[in-house]
Amino acid sequence: MLGLTGTTLMRKIDRLENELGFKLFIRDQSGLSLSDEGRALLFDVEQMERLSFNIFRRAALSTDTRGSVRVAVTEGPGNFWILPRLIDFQRTYRKITVDLSCAMQQADVSRLEADISIQFERPTNPDVIVTKLGRLHIYGFVSEAYRDAHGVPSSLADLRNHRIIKQHGMQLDESGYARILGLESLEGIVGISTNSSVAVLYAVERSAGIGFLPTSVIALGAPLVPVDLGVNYHMDLWLTYHKEFRNSDRHKVVIDWLKHIFDAKIHACFRDEFIHPLDLVPLMTASREAIGFGGYIAPRPV
Template sequence: MHSPERRGAHLRAHTPGRMANWDLVRIFLEVARIGSFRAAAEQLNMSANFLSKRISLLERAYKTTLMTRHVDGIRLTREGLQVLEAAKRMEEASFGLDCTLNQATPSLSGEVRIAVTEGLGTFWLAPRLVEFQRAYPGLLVDLKCEMREADVMRLEADLAVQLEHPDQPDLKRIKIGRLHIMPFVSPSYVEVYGMPKNADDIRQNHRVVLQDAEQTKAKEMYEKYAAGREQVGFVAMRNNVSTAHLWSIAKGAGIGWLPTYVPALGDPLIPLDIGVQFQLDIWLTYHPDAKKIARVRQLIDWTVQSFDGRKYPWFSDEFVHPKDLQKAYKEAEPLVNLFAGFKKVSRPKIVPIYPNRASGTDR
């Protein structure tokens, strides 16, 4: 059997008017995302020298430099950034084609297990996974939502989405997005305590809610912005899951830090522009052999697409203010439709069967 290097030897330079070679583009996309030939080589199970030659072939085909090599990794040129966006669109189209073909011949079957932090699992992936399961009806999707990191090397899950940088050297890992966190407050809280003016005003005159759980950086955030402030009398509530954290803030328990996409959940939360924000990178990890299993490979590809910052701007590296998310989200559907299961809906008025019973005139 030929090595990847030998199998790729037949690739030819691009001729204007021909479709770009997806194998070359896929390699470029992986190197650009990871930022290093060495790390990308580990990810793709190929040699760094082979990847470098493939990128050079792509550059010669288009007669332009796409990336520059440095001691600490690679940097994309202006043309490289443009090609990166086009490559992402090719990847998305490729995934769409895979879904269509598999819908036509749904041959995948079995169980796939994905572990994810509780908030991202509940509010984002669970609604999306319905689409994946319908595309592959022969699959049983086991979604595990908890703040503890799953040990995929010990096969606790086939893949995991987490908010801390994976430190196990044998893991396959991809940064798939970024979570932007900022403080929010509910209208009911403002009615009682007033609108917070700045960070000092919060420390002196307000109450906060903390999510004290793994992968949230709650302790680091508290030490940075409320150093020396005793929690008793200042922290109104501590909780260990995202759902309780969201509801306590929405009901007015205190000011709390939430992802910038939460206004789409339906509650009228108010973002506070007081310069107290932070970010958490979103990482996908899986066992080195996981991609050899077709059903797991499909779930990995789908998960990467689900956190594409180009399509879902609240997961992009650049901060997008909550008030600008609908404008930045380029799809035609309202943003709240992505979280339709959680938005508020008007409930029908319940009409008593015997409306006059209270007045004593019923029969």
């Protein structure tokens, strides 16, 4: 993470301890642990860091609806839901630049890694405002060509005769697939493992196997078939930002817009209760006509 070798890092620690005149770490066979002095200094340094972030954050505040707003979001909702709607947003708010970062790595808004973050894990920092945006329901899907060639598993036991496309990454439960599917191991079942939800959708559309995607994919136009195994999974989406940004007009505009586009009263796929993918289709006609998945559908083999 620091981009330093262990030897270089130890030299830097030794040099800092010499300059301070006391030991920051206790060295033993198990490695390094903070000394009492090191623990006290860490508290002071964290306080200094927090205050310095406050200075930068207040400098970024504005009563004008112009400037940049950095939004960090997990890859799927960022690429498939926010980005298509961001095109219309920027036509309305010409002087606001939304810097959209789509990645599975969680951004810490208290450390200025982003102004606004949408994430699966609920923050506990008291300086951060947290709002539940909605619930993302996950379900199994295959392509029509896969169904015609291999059939669709009708039970969890039958799943071993098929291939799974697995997504991995930060904020995702690595053990969740086997646990939710009631399997001791995924060995011999996973055909493709990727950190990209875009890649999962592409692979499913190209008949690589069974992929687990948001329940809204068919309603938004993806030509897929739901796999009814009696299993569904969900993750809550949390909108988080530092409380200082309540006083920034451009940040308030973006925050209100994000709340609107994830409003479960408008978009049924974000409701707390599970709705079968096929039942979502008539409930999301407006979303499909406005956005849809047309630009993401994998090209047909030549």
